[in-house]
Amino acid sequence: MALLEVRSLVKHFVRRHGLWRPPSVVKAVDDVSFSIEEGEMFGLVGESGSGKSTTGRCILRLIEPTTGDVLFRGENVLQFSRARMRQARRDMQIVFQDPYSSLNPRMRAGDIVEEPLIIHKLGSKAERRARVAELFALVGLDQSHFMRFPHEFSGGQRQRIGIARALALSPALVIADEAVSALDVSIQAQVVRLMLELKDRLKLTYLFIAHDLRLVENICDRVAVMYLGKIVEMGNTHTLFSSPRHPYTRALLSAVPVLDPDAPRGRITLDPTSFDARAPLKEIGESHWAAV
Amino acid sequence: MPVPLLDVQHLTVVFDGVRSAAAAVNDLSFNIAAGETLGLVGESGSGKSVTAFSILRLLQPPGRVASGRVLFEGRDLLSLPEQEMRQVRGARISLIFQEPMTALNPVMRVGDQIAEAITVHERVARAQAWDRAAELLDAVHIPDARRRLRDYPHQLSGGMRQRVMIAIALACHPPLVIADEPTTALDVTIQAQVLDLLRELRARYDLALLLITHDFGVIAEMADRVAVMHNGWLVEEGPVRQILRAPAHDYTQRLLAAVPGTRMSGNGGPS
Numbered sequence: 309m310a311l312l313e314v315r316s317l318v319k320h321f322v323r324r325h326g327l328w329r330p331p332s333v334v335k336a337v338d339d340v341s342f343s344i345e346e347g348e349m350f351g352l353v354g355e356s357g358s359g360k361s362t363t364g365r366c367i368l369r370l371i372e373p374t375t376g377d378v379l380f381r382g383e384n385v386l387q388f389s390r391a392r393m394r395q396a397r398r399d400m401q402i403v404f405q406d407p408y409s410s411l412n413p414r415m416r417a418g419d420i421v422e423e424p425l426i427i428h429k430l431g432s433k434a435e436r437r438a439r440v441a442e443l444f445a446l447v448g449l450d451q452s453h454f455m456r457f458p459h460e461f462s463g464g465q466r467q468r469i470g471i472a473r474a475l476a477l478s479p480a481l482v483i484a485d486e487a488v489s490a491l492d493v494s495i496q497a498q499v500v501r502l503m504l505e506l507k508d509r510l511k512l513t514y515l516f517i518a519h520d521l522r523l524v525e526n527i528c529d530r531v532a533v534m535y536l537g538k539i540v541e542m543g544n545t546h547t548l549f550s551s552p553r554h555p556y557t558r559a560l561l562s563a564v565p566v567l568d569p570d571a572p573r574g575r576i577t578l579d580p581t582s583f584d585a586r587a588p589l590k591e592i593g594e595s596h597w598a599a600v
Numbered sequence: 601m602p603v604p605l606l607d608v609q610h611l612t613v614v615f616d617g618v619r620s621a622a623a624a625v626n627d628l629s630f631n632i633a634a635g636e637t638l639g640l641v642g643e644s645g646s647g648k649s650v651t652a653f654s655i656l657r658l659l660q661p662p663g664r665v666a667s668g669r670v671l672f673e674g675r676d677l678l679s680l681p682e683q684e685m686r687q688v689r690g691a692r693i694s695l696i697f698q699e700p701m702t703a704l705n706p707v708m709r710v711g712d713q714i715a716e717a718i719t720v721h722e723r724v725a726r727a728q729a730w731d732r733a734a735e736l737l738d739a740v741h742i743p744d745a746r747r748r749l750r751d752y753p754h755q756l757s758g759g760m761r762q763r764v765m766i767a768i769a770l771a772c773h774p775p776l777v778i779a780d781e782p783t784t785a786l787d788v789t790i791q792a793q794v795l796d797l798l799r800e801l802r803a804r805y806d807l808a809l810l811l812i813t814h815d816f817g818v819i820a821e822m823a824d825r826v827a828v829m830h831n832g833w834l835v836e837e838g839p840v841r842q843i844l845r846a847p848a849h850d851y852t853q854r855l856l857a858a859v860p861g862t863r864m865s866g867n868g869g870p871s
Contacts (some may be wrong), residue, residue: 353639355787355788355789355790356758356787401815413727492643492644493643493814493816493855493858494643494854494855494858495643496860497857497860500860519787519788520860520862521788522817523860526860527860559789560788560789561791563788563791563792563794564788564817565792565817565818565820566817567816567817567820567859568820569820569821569823569840569841569844570841571820573821575792578789594784
């Protein structure tokens with residue numbers, strides 16, 4: 309059984325245009341299905357507005373999906389009561405993109421990491437403090453940083469605090485929503501290395517949401533490519549990157565700059581009329597799916 | 601050896617604090633020949649944007665140029681009277697910013713913004729300036745340029761706004777354009793289009809480009825030569841192939857090793 313299974317997830321946002329004009333519907337997530345096995349690093353890639361972040365947030369019900377099912381260990385979390393959902397979130401945590409806005413500027417680092425333990429009423433004060441110390445060590449922060457405020461940390465350190473907070477409750481699934489996008493490349497490499505280390509050590513499963521294809525190619529086991537709210541291609545990372553089948557995936561991959569100045573630039577421009585936007589995903593090879 | 605178009609010599613920029621001054625750029629020297637593209641790479645805080653602002657004398661206090669010379673077309677820009685400096689900015693050296701939404705005026709029509717860039721430097725009638733603005737929008741491949749002139753920035757997509765920025769930068773046909781992270785805020789497919797456009801315009805107008813970026817991929821696509829900055833110091837400079845394939849400095853090696861993507865270059869990924 310997959311750890312997480314998303315079935316026909318739909319999220320429509322209704323945009324109102326004033327009193328006299330009819331509202332319009334934005335199909336941010338439009339019938340998305342995928343599943344993630346335990347211990348897997350699953351990449352969800354796409355450009356801005358593709359619906360990848362909305363998908364991540366719908367899974368945690370930070371945004372309520374319009375329709376669909378989200379099965380976590382076989383149970384449909386969309387039918388959970390508020391209290392039950394809060395329990396479930398112990399197992400599903402998120403690391404956000406912006407380490408500047410996702411940490412409370414008025415809380416000390418130690419308190420930020422401790423807060424989930426307090427909310428879930430875990431352990432005594434002393435036990436919680438010991439756990440925070442453990443988490444700090446885990447993400448490579450010094451204990452002397454407990455009393456500091458977020459602004460006293462660099463971007464990379466802040467993201468480590470965000471990761472420590474996400475790991476406080478020992479989740480099984482971590483949703484990393486552009487978790488390293490805002491970081492400089494050398495810091496990004498450190499944080500990614502940390503996330504991979506923690507995955508092995510704590511047996512974590514990741515939903516890694518990103519727009520950086522080079523990064524995803526490097527670290528993910530499987531990848532799904534989103535375009536205008538739909539998954540247009542999904543498969544093993546190597547297969548998908550070496551033989552992309554959907555016109556959008558091809559255009560996207562061809563747009564990534566390569567580090568070789570002499571590499572041939574076979575830029576493929578997407579012709580939206582060249583494919584059927586409503587075509588369903590179908591299996592086109594061994595664990596390789598495309599909407600063609 | 602021909603005289604370079606831009607010759608920065610021993611530039612030092614400091615930010616004055618209460619008790620002491622912090623150096624943002626230390627003894628930086630580099631040059632750019634006419635028609636050449638120099639990529640200035642570094643991470644946040646390396647001093648690359650401060651360098652660009654210093655060249656154009658747009659640095660705000662507490663930042664100031666402590667020493668050095670910026671020779672451009674035979675004159676030291678740092679010692680020009682402000683009046684003459686204004687004739688350089690936009691007309692001889694123009695700047696493309698990272699974030700087109702904040703760099704464009706939100707309450708001014710795109711056409712007026714391009715026309716303004718022209719009329720500031722040249723005596724032309726408004727109608728003529730609008731004609732030229734339309735040609736420029738055409739040159740940056742914005743379809744239906746005439747009609748688009750009447751749009752406000754919020755009516756355009758991110759990629760289109762960056763094209764408008766480029767049109768403004770090219771309005772007076774400057775020999776040198778400084779592009780500060782011109783594609784960083786854009787999606788990868790849009791980035792590819794903007795880079796293609798810059799490459800095309802560079803050839804067409806024989807532009808020299810000072811391309812400031814943190815992305816070695818963009819460098820590989822665009823630059824002839826590369827200068828690598830770290831903590832305000834120039835650590836390495838050379839032809840793009842040499843820097844990417846056989847970086848000499850330890851910092852450049854580490855930076856390149858941190859770039860994800862093993863597909864082409866054989867550089868190590870993050871693991």
